[in-house]
Amino acid sequence: MKGYEIPRYRYHSSHEQLSGEKVTHEVVVIGGGLVGLTTALELGRQGLHVVVLDDDNTVGVRGLASRGVSYAQRSLQFFQRLGIYDRVAAKGVSWSRAQILQNDTCLYEYSLVKNAAEKYPPFVNLQQYYLEQFLVERIAQFPNVEIRWENKVCNVNQDDEQVSIEVETPEGPYQVHAQWVVACDGAWSATRQALGLEPEVRTFDDTWLIVDFELKEQLPPLRVVWIESEDNNGKAIWFHPMADNVWRLDYQIGKYEDAEIAAIKDHAAETVRQVLTHRLNREDIEFELVWVGPWTYRTYVLDSLKHQRILFAGDAAHLKSPFGARGGNSGIQDAENLGWKLARVVSGKAPASLLETYNLERREAALENVRVTTRTSRFLAPRSSQEYRMRTVIQQLARSLPFARALVNGGRMTEANQYRASPACVYDEAAESFKGGIVAGAAAVDARLSINGRAVSLIDLFGVDFKVLIVASFQVKQKARDAAKIALDQGLEVLVVCDGSVIDGLEGEIEFGSDDYGDVALRYGSGDLMVYLIRPDAYVGWRSRECSASALALALKACAGLLVDTEECARA
């Protein structure tokens, strides 16, 4: 088999190892996988001093599997802020169309493009180790972030002041100290184990086989899902493009005996040939296997993502089946949610209670992701003849009745989860009754607008500090000006999007955009004035139809974690 070529990174002795001096780092990230590297880069971008400890010396899991594949628009927007989007887009395969099939019948085909003007595609597929490599190389440009390869965490202890980590290296053990730790050490987290945290795990016996192969010809970048395929004994098949013209055929085996798996793996090439021949309706298809491996899934969500000075993110915090690409993408969202909060707490700009909102928001998201992916896994693996009958009937109806297509569950693709009960979002009932726009607790969306005559993406203007977005029509120019003045007086960055006219006589961090495409009004609400407080993670923290100084100040306090009831959080 061809296998994947992956970079190796060198082990270096660290400063405290050589000197024996005790250093307390601002943040230590345990685990240099996708989520750990993303977290470290985001924290580095926010100016923190970060050390990453990784037990391996390479990217990917011991260089074997390509693991995660699909990166969603929301993640791509974050990658832009992290400075790796261009590489991801250039190397990966953008896709937006998907087909759901039952044998040879296409039950339906859909496009994930919501707005043709959007800069970022709905999805880019890329082998995870490429993404991790880009993250490592980007981190190398930040002198305040240090990755320590071959640093295996053996034990973790904490008190009110700090976290102490016992680390094993090729040169022997040493101790690392940190104010805060982000544990991103995956599904078998050593940190979780050290703390004695055992989440309630649900196991499933539905087994699949991943077959990655290099195709010697070009096919259109299309995601194809067979709910049932006669080429796989009536079971499901996933078909995904990746970089380097490598494709992933991921097919359902169901329950199996250990002795059978070797034979199934031996037949992987035959299965690929059979599916491709059937799909393309010809025999002369050339390909080479790159990687073959079985997988199954488990689900859990930690009772709390925050344990004093240790925060859990990614698979260490929550695990789910991969349907809908909610694993890697939700871990990336954890990093996006945590980065600005941790940066503010470490620099003294916000109280530690802000970190409680990380737990509340991302745990809610994790529970939703587990619920959604478990529904898909149950659709793909019916447990009784009744469940099988329901699935058979709904697929049959989907051929001619449009409503039935919505019930065919071939994976619900990941989206930025909405935070419905967070103390770091202000739910103003009067404001939420508006028609359209984006509610507090939901992710800000992209829109095209002009700044100084140049087309830009709105989402690219968020993601550093809090920003007040004022969307106004020309008729309420004066009200927009007053709102901007109030926001500027509170030291906030302001973006006013109006239909072309500039409001003058204001000083401070203010930008003017022109809604030349009508896109901002379409997505953020039009007509009269709309005022949004956008958090540094590009979520809507508050919105209103007017901007009083007191309401804005209160919203800012809430978003900065000043109104979190820590006792209530402890009880929850």
Place this chain on the structure above:
Amino acid sequence: MPDFTLRLNDPDEFYEALLAAHENLNDEQSQLLSQALVFTFANQIGSVDQLKLLIKETATALTVE
């Protein structure tokens, strides 16, 4: 005319509720439940003219190749 565009406000939630209702039933009990649901859903729709059209169109949909 029956409306076969999507009207359910949360299709996945509905499917899950239906699965839950059949949980722990044997096959015969499940068939009885399915039949019982036809009667209560029909009563909720009310109009027999509508129901007759639904019966006809649904039966046709089951035979589409």
